[in-house]
Amino acid sequence: AQRVTQPEKLLSVFKGAPVELKCNYSYSGSPELFWYVQYSRQRLQLLLRHISRESIKGFTADLNKGETSFHLKKPFAQEEDSAMYYCALMDSNYQLIWGAGTKLIIKP
Amino acid sequence: DAMVIQNPRYQVTQFGKPVTLSCSQTLNHNVMYWYQQKSSQAPKLLFHYYDKDFNNEADTPDNFQSRRPNTSFCFLDIRSPGLGDAAMYLCATSVSVLGGYTFGSGTRLTVV
Numbered sequence: 001a002q003r004v005t006q007p008e009k010l011l012s013v014f015k016g017a018p019v020e021l022k023c024n025y026s027y028s029g030s031p032e033l034f035w036y037v038q039y040s041r042q043r044l045q046l047l048l049r050h051i052s053r054e055s056i057k058g059f060t061a062d063l064n065k066g067e068t069s070f071h072l073k074k075p076f077a078q079e080e081d082s083a084m085y086y087c088a089l090m091d092s093n094y095q096l097i098w099g100a101g102t103k104l105i106i107k108p
Numbered sequence: 109d110a111m112v113i114q115n116p117r118y119q120v121t122q123f124g125k126p127v128t129l130s131c132s133q134t135l136n137h138n139v140m141y142w143y144q145q146k147s148s149q150a151p152k153l154l155f156h157y158y159d160k161d162f163n164n165e166a167d168t169p170d171n172f173q174s175r176r177p178n179t180s181f182c183f184l185d186i187r188s189p190g191l192g193d194a195a196m197y198l199c200a201t202s203v204s205v206l207g208g209y210t211f212g213s214g215t216r217l218t219v220v
Binding site for chain 2: 036042044045046049086096098100
């Protein structure tokens, strides 16, 4: 079955500390994975996609096919990173399968 | 310079009274999506259009319909809203089925 799992509903870290938001997937083909972010009272927006191999707002995510993971990382958290983060997988019908989301809170 | 615009931002409707939510885009994207998002949950795809081709998700209730009269506009019609339909409704577009999505700000629907 195709599935995206974000094991943490809530993650709270101090400003300046490293952040890792976990995402694991189950997919039989070659996955295309995304991270979306939703800041408070703002629209859901694309943060990054694995195919681009880019760093956005200091965040990176590496696809690990052996561990079927696509964890989102940032070495030094900032208060403005507080938001809801969703990991998503594009399936064979080109539809997004969403994880349940992780709420990230950065404490001052 | 909002590129996917949803109106209204907040909509209150009576139980059973038909309601229409609208979405417009200035991106000229081929694909448009309607999602339902309930509190603390991931978005749930209701349907999408690839150009004029309509694709309904198998578990989307018949109560929900959609229209896309042209590339720029897409509407979500809820024929008889129930209390369980109260949610945030998100419109999204994509240049192709392979692209990342651009979301609108959403319409929060309240059913009274």
